[in-house]
Amino acid sequence: MAAVYMRRLGKELREIETEAPPAGLRLLKADDFDTWIFQIEVLGDSLYRGERFALKFRFDNTYPFSAPAVQFVVDSQMRAPVHPHVYTNGHICASILGEDWSPTLSVISVCITIQSMLASCKKKELPEGNDTYVRTAPDNPKKTHFVYDDDTV
C-alpha cells in the first residue's frame, strides 16, 4: 500500500502543477508527501467574499485507502471560517473525510467540496458545542468520531 500512496500522491501533485488548479485554489506548500497546504477562497457571491483560508492536508501511507486528515489552518495569521461545520480549531465535520471517503476522491476534489460547502452556507455560525469540542479535541481530526446529521450544508 505504501507504494500506491507515493505513486498516487506524486501523480496528483504533477497534475496540480501542470494543469492549473480550479479557481479559488492555490497550492501554498507541497514539499513532501506528509503535509500539503492550499489557499482557498470562495469566489462569487457568498458570505465569505474576500476572505482567504488555508486548508491543510496530512497524509499517511494508507492514502488513498483512507481519507487524508484535512483541516483549516489556525495560527497567528490564519483563522478558520465561521461555519456550522467548522470548529474554531479548524476541524471540519464532513462525511467525505470520514466514512464516505473513497479513492475516487482526490486532494483537489476534497478542496472543491469544501469550497462549495462554504459557498452554500446561509448563516455564519459556530457549530453546536464548539467550545467543548475545541477543549477536548485530539490534534488529528481523523481521531474524532463525528456524527454527520446535516446533509444540507
Added chain:
Amino acid sequence: MPDSWVPSVDDLRVKLCWICREEERHDKPEQPPRRWTHPCNCTLVAHESCLLDWITAAQQTPERAANALKCPQCSAVYEIISDNPLALRLLDRWNRLLSRVGKVVTVSTIGLVVTTFSAGIYLICTSYGAFALREYLGSEMYDILVSDDPSQWSWFAFTNLPLIPVTLILSRTPLLNNYSPLLPLLFAWPTATPIATSDVAMRAHWEASAATSYIPMKAAPLWPPSPALLCVLFPPLQALYSAGKKRLTHWLLDTREPAPVRIRGYEWAIGGGEANMDPAAPAAFRLQVGAQVGRAAARRQQQQQQQQQVGAVAAPAPAAEVALAPVVQAQVEPVVAVDPPAAALAPAALAAAPPAAGQPVDAPAPNADPAGAAERTIRITGASIGRLIGGALVLPTVSRIMGDLLLHASHGLPLLRLLLAPRPPLLRVNSPRIWSLSASHAESRTPLQWLNVGLRLFLSGSNVWQESDPVWWRNTLGLGIFLVAKDVVKLAHLWLAKRELESRSVKNRSFEGVDLRELDLITRAEIA
C-alpha cells in the same frame, strides 16, 4: 465484429485505475503485467490488487464495512470469488458465535455480581429481621408465626423481615421520626396466621375439615391490647409524651420555646469524629445553658467528666446527646422522643451558636444571632452514622432484656403481673385445634358478622396473639420504660449542669501577703 460482442476491461485503449490513478495503454503493457478488473456497472476500472486492498481496508473500518463491497460511484455490489472452504466458513461462524457468547457472558457476569451483592444485603437484613422479631415476640410466638424455617414463611415474611432493620434505622432519622421503632416489628404480624410447621401440617392433613381460618369468632380477652390497636394508639401517645417532656424541660431549665429552626444542610464528614469528640460541642451546651442563667462560660474539663459519667449510666445513650442544648433538643424533639440516641444526629454545628455569655436571664440568648442559628447544619460523621445504626439495631434486644426484667419483677407484684398478663407456654401439639375453626362456621356469615370479625381482629388480634404468652407486650412496656428512663437521666443531667452554673460565685480572699502600703485603705479610725 458480431453484434453480440460486448467489450471487457482488456479491450480498453487506456486503462486508468481509480484507486492508484495509474494508466496503462494497451500498446504499452506493464511489465510484469498486473490484472485489471471492472467489477461494477459504471466506467470505473482498477487494478485487481488495488481494489482488493481497498475492500480490505474498508472492511476493517467499522463505519465503512457495510459499504465495503459497493462501488463508490454506481453502488453496484462487487462479487468476490474466493477459495472459501467449508472449514473457513465454519470457523468464521464459530468465531461470530463466540463473540455473541462473549457479550452474553459479560452481561450475565455483571448481572451476577449485582445479584450476589443484593442477595447478600437481603440475606443480612432478613437474618437480622428474624433475630429482632424473635427478641421482640419471644421464642414461642416467633416459632408459631415465623419459625426458623424459611420454607414455612408466608409471603410477607420475605418482605417484612428484611425491612425491619431498614425501618428501625429510618425511625431514628428525621425521615420517619414520628413512628415508633417497633412498628416494623408489629406491623403485618397481628393478623398473621400460624405457619404450618411439620407437626401442624400433619394434623391439618388428617383434620382436613378444619379450615385454615384463624379469624377470631369467639370472645377474646381484651387485655393486653392488640398489636393493631397499639399501632394506632402509638402516635397520639407519643405526641403527648413529647409535648409533656418539652414543657418539663423548659420548666426545669427555665428556657423559652425557641422559634423552630430549620436545618439548612447536612454536612458529611465520614472520617470525622463524633459530635462529643468535638471539644466545641460540650462547650456550646454549657454556653447555652449559661446564657439562660446569666452566668459565664463553663469549665470544659469538669463538664466532660460529668458527661462520661452520664454516658456510662445510660448505656446505649451516647454521651453526645447531653451536648444538646435544650434549644436544639426542642427542634429535634420527635427524634429524641421516640428514641433519645437519635441525637446522634445532634447538630455539632451548635458550636457555631454565639457564645452569648453574661447575658441577662431573660435574654433570648440561643437565638441572639438568628442568621447564624438558622444556618446550622447537621454534621454527619462516620461515628454518628455508626451510632445511629448500632443504636437502632440494638433496640429489639434492649426491649427483650427490659421485658425479661419486668417479668422477673412481676413475681412479687400481683398488680404488675396483671398488667403484663403473662400466659403459660402453649402445648404445641394441641395448637391446630386451638386455632382452627370448623369450616361450617365460615359458610354462613352475614356482612355484620364479618364486621364483627374485623373489629375483634383489631381489638384483640388473631388467636395466636390472644393465646400466646404476650412477650411482645412486656417488651413494649419495657422499652417504653427504658426510653423514659433515658430521657429522665438526660433531663437530670441538664438540670444539674444548669444548677452548677447558677450556683457559681468567686471565692473572696483577704489581702494576706500583699504589701499593705500599696493599698489606699480606709483607716480604722474612719470606720469608728
